[in-house]
Amino acid sequence: xxxxxxxxxxxxxxxxxADEVAAAIQAEAAKREANIELVRNGSRGLFWxxxxxxxxxxxxxxxxxxxxxxxxxALFDSGLLEGSDRHPKALGKPEELPYLQKQQRLTFARxxxxxxxxxxxYKAHNxxxxxxxxxxxxxxxxxxxxxxxxxxxxxxAAFPTGIKWxxxxxxxxxxxxxxxxxxxxDSGTFADRLVMEADPLMLIEGMTIAGLAVGATQGYIYLRExxxxxxxxxxxxxxxxxxxxxxxxxxxxxxKHFELEVRLGAAAYICGEETSLxxxxxxxxxxxxxKPPLPAIVGLFGQPTVVNNVLSFAAxxxxxxxxxxxxxxxxxxxxxxxxxxxxxxxxxxGGLVELAFGATLRELVEGFGGGTLSRRPMHAIQxxxxxxxxxxxxxxxxxxxxxxFAAIGAGLGxxxxxxxxxxxxxxxxxxxxxxxxxxxxxxKCTPCRIGSTRxxxxxxxxxxxxxxxxxxxxxxxxxxxxxxxxLCAMGSMTPIPVQSALKHFPExxxxxxxxxxxxxxx
Amino acid sequence: xxxxxxxxxxxxxxVINDLKHKPGALLPILHGIxxxxxxxxxxxVPQIAEALQQTAAEIHGVISFYHHFRTNPxxxxxxxxxxxxxxxxxxxxxxxxxxxxxxxxDYHGTTPDQEITLEPVYCLGNCACGPSVRVDxxxxxxxxxxxxxxxxxxxxxxxxxxx
Numbered sequence: 205x206x207x208x209x210x211x212x213x214x215x216x217x218x219x220x221x222a223d224e225v226a227a228a229i230q231a232e233a234a235k236r237e238a239n240i241e242l243v244r245n246g247s248r249g250l251f252w253x254x255x256x257x258x259x260x261x262x263x264x265x266x267x268x269x270x271x272x273x274x275x276x277x278a279l280f281d282s283g284l285l286e287g288s289d290r291h292p293k294a295l296g297k298p299e300e301l302p303y304l305q306k307q308q309r310l311t312f313a314r315x316x317x318x319x320x321x322x323x324x325x326y327k328a329h330n331x332x333x334x335x336x337x338x339x340x341x342x343x344x345x346x347x348x349x350x351x352x353x354x355x356x357x358x359x360x361a362a363f364p365t366g367i368k369w370x371x372x373x374x375x376x377x378x379x380x381x382x383x384x385x386x387x388x389x390d391s392g393t394f395a396d397r398l399v400m401e402a403d404p405l406m407l408i409e410g411m412t413i414a415g416l417a418v419g420a421t422q423g424y425i426y427l428r429e430x431x432x433x434x435x436x437x438x439x440x441x442x443x444x445x446x447x448x449x450x451x452x453x454x455x456x457x458x459x460k461h462f463e464l465e466v467r468l469g470a471a472a473y474i475c476g477e478e479t480s481l482x483x484x485x486x487x488x489x490x491x492x493x494x495k496p497p498l499p500a501i502v503g504l505f506g507q508p509t510v511v512n513n514v515l516s517f518a519a520x521x522x523x524x525x526x527x528x529x530x531x532x533x534x535x536x537x538x539x540x541x542x543x544x545x546x547x548x549x550x551x552x553x554g555g556l557v558e559l560a561f562g563a564t565l566r567e568l569v570e571g572f573g574g575g576t577l578s579r580r581p582m583h584a585i586q587x588x589x590x591x592x593x594x595x596x597x598x599x600x601x602x603x604x605x606x607x608x609f610a611a612i613g614a615g616l617g618x619x620x621x622x623x624x625x626x627x628x629x630x631x632x633x634x635x636x637x638x639x640x641x642x643x644x645x646x647x648k649c650t651p652c653r654i655g656s657t658r659x660x661x662x663x664x665x666x667x668x669x670x671x672x673x674x675x676x677x678x679x680x681x682x683x684x685x686x687x688x689x690x691l692c693a694m695g696s697m698t699p700i701p702v703q704s705a706l707k708h709f710p711e712x713x714x715x716x717x718x719x720x721x722x723x724x725x726x
Numbered sequence: 727x728x729x730x731x732x733x734x735x736x737x738x739x740x741v742i743n744d745l746k747h748k749p750g751a752l753l754p755i756l757h758g759i760x761x762x763x764x765x766x767x768x769x770x771v772p773q774i775a776e777a778l779q780q781t782a783a784e785i786h787g788v789i790s791f792y793h794h795f796r797t798n799p800x801x802x803x804x805x806x807x808x809x810x811x812x813x814x815x816x817x818x819x820x821x822x823x824x825x826x827x828x829x830x831x832d833y834h835g836t837t838p839d840q841e842i843t844l845e846p847v848y849c850l851g852n853c854a855c856g857p858s859v860r861v862d863x864x865x866x867x868x869x870x871x872x873x874x875x876x877x878x879x880x881x882x883x884x885x886x887x888x889x
Contacts (some may be wrong), residue, residue, distance in 0.1 A: 214853050215850070215851055215852055215865050216852050216854065216867060218864070218865065218867045219855060219858065219866050219867035220855060220867050220868070251855055252854070252855075254855075278844075286740035312887040361792060368770030388851060389848065389849055390849070391811040391812045391813070391849045391853060392811060392812045392847075393808075393853065394851040394852070394853055394854070397851040428756075428793050430847060430849065430850050430851065430860070431850075431851060432852075432863035432865075433863070433865070436863075461830060466752065467750075467753065467754065467791075468754070468757055469753075469794075470757070470792035470793070470795055471792055471793035471794035471795060471840050471847070471848075472791065472792050472794075473848060484753065485750050486749075486750045486776075487750040487751055487752030487753055487754075487788065488752070488788060489787055489791040490791060490792070499853045505749060505750075532729050537768060544853070546853065546855045546862070548812040548815075548856075549811065549812040549814075549815030549816065549853065551854065553766075554853070554854025554855065555854055578816075586811055590810065590811060590848075620812075620853070622811050622815055622853070623815060624810045624814070624815045625775070628815070633811070633814075636811070636814070640810075640848065643793075643848070644848070645793075649801075704807035709732055
């Protein structure tokens with residue numbers, strides 16, 4: 205019988221040479237006349253070990269990593285095909301790696317284990333149980349189950365998913381839509397990408413359940429253009445789901461329909477904002493719409509529309525198969541369930557860490573991350589993407605839940621955690637936040653469009669040591685205008701990284717070189 | 727260099743006719759054209775407008791809104807460097823400076839031999855293994871300045887082989 209060997213095909217594994225490793229393993233096996241079956245799985249999210257190769261043995265799977273091309277002959281020599289632990293890159297059973305053992309994987313339970321586009325593999329690992337159950341339920345019963353779960357939107361705004369769905373269900377309309385926001389533009393985030401590349405059928409199942417829950421028959425996944433690998437894998441998975449009648453007309457003979465299509469964005473961060481995303485899907489400039497009306501009532505093409513993040517949809521198969529209460533049993537306070545955190549930036553052990561709410565930021569970056577990649581002291585952490593706060597060490601003991609973070613003027617957003625070492629200049633980071641807003645503002649409202657440009661200029665003056673106190677005051681006033689006067693989160697949240705960088709890292713603000721007092725000192 | 731870019735109007739028309747019936751067809755059409763031609767020829771805008779019963783100004787407005795769409799032909803290879811925070815934390819600012827100096831161009835520029843166009847990108851989702859670079863649909867992680875030079879070398883040598 206052929207020995208099964210797994211080599212991941214997600215973006216990060218490919219970026220670290222997984223295709224070359226897969227080809228070399230096949231060539232080496234052919235040379236040795238070894239009978240192998242190569243499976244291209246997704247990553248388990250332990251990115252510092254990628255490409256992580258796994259071999260199936262009678263005693264379960266055994267992992268090796270990070271595998272480089274030059275390791276391959278020696279790996280075969282030391283018993284790769286038998287799952288031997290003789291090679292220095294042998295990691296033992298992947299599920300026993302502490303990084304994985306310490307997690308609570310609900311959404312990412314299958315990531316890295318299955319062939320992402322195989323329906324058989326997906327079903328063998330509890331796939332489509334939630335859909336089967338939902339096909340027998342009334343729309344209201346599905347919505348009620350989601351309410352019980354306490355699931356809150358995972359895109360960043362944390363709005364209760366069940367309530368949003370109830371609104372759409374209660375609307376009368378000829379056509380309703382399910383839209384998946386897969387425009388994961390936040391730096392430091394890759395959880396959506398990993399769902400789409402490692403377990404895309406879970407997203408497809410979740411969106412179909414949403415369609416059944418609100419009476420929508422058409423779904424769109426709005427995927428960012430910067431994710432070509434996810435695009436490829438999603439389309440393969442959708443094709444396979446159609447072929448097996450898990451999408452399309454009369455799903456599994458239920459008499460219910462759901463069509464699904466991937467639409468590509470075109471490199472515009474603002475299109476991650478739901479109304480801008482809808483404009484873009486309609487074929488327009490991605491200008492933010494004023495709310496109300498809510499997209500739930502007047503959404504895509506003017507129709508009632510559920511817009512949810514990838515992770516929100518991805519939580520549904522679990523909720524529907526295990527029950528809303530089983531999901532709600534994880535977490536703390538009003539933050540129920542788990543949140544996949546993403547460890548990124550200058551971190552030794554970067555990757556995906558799915559945890560119930562409530563662990564502290566320090567436990568996450570030190571316990572899982574293992575310190576910085578550069579070995580220099582950890583200095584600043586930005587959490588929640590480019591609109592998230594920069595936190596200094598005294599704030600790292602904050603528990604990871606929505607309310608605790610709100611209390612320190614920060615947010616969890618989409619769970620992205622970017623670590624910086626002590627070589628970072630926080631005024632440069634503050635400048636970048638404004639610069640990013642200049643590049644990505646949709647331009648509809650003035651505080652965002654002009655405010656960001658002025659923000660870059662003021663920060664440049666501060667960095668040059670010019671009238672620092674006055675310019676800091678001016679910057680704060682500008683930030684307040686952006687917070688109060690912007691139409692959406694782009695303008696109103698850009699001040700968060702700017703102000704937190706300056707507030708929590710005052711030592712990086714240069715001394716004033718323009719006042720006479722300082723001039724004398726110099 | 728003074729050259730009039732050529733484009734295949736028949737191929738463009740095919741894309742338009744294939745996709746114009748989709749709801750919200752404009753972005754899929756623009757992607758289709760850019761995928762086949764490398765850019766959106768400005769002379770194709772009236773055709774798109776007519777097919778969608780919109781004005782040329784509306785089409786132009788959409789093209790210019792999105793960073794991805796270009797209205798002139800790029801170099802033979804488009805190299806994107808991630809500028810976002812996670813990559814900054816592991817040295818992307820130094821990588822950007824190095825790349826610009828090595829290629830002798832700024833962002834959005836093309837090398838005089840028309841080989842490489844350099845573009846910024848805000849996040850490729852490879853944030854645990856940056857700095858990240860994208861060439862076509864390939865994403866490359868942990869790109870040091872040395873690795874970047876080797877990549878450019880590889881990209882430009884391929885061209886010689888093709889010719």
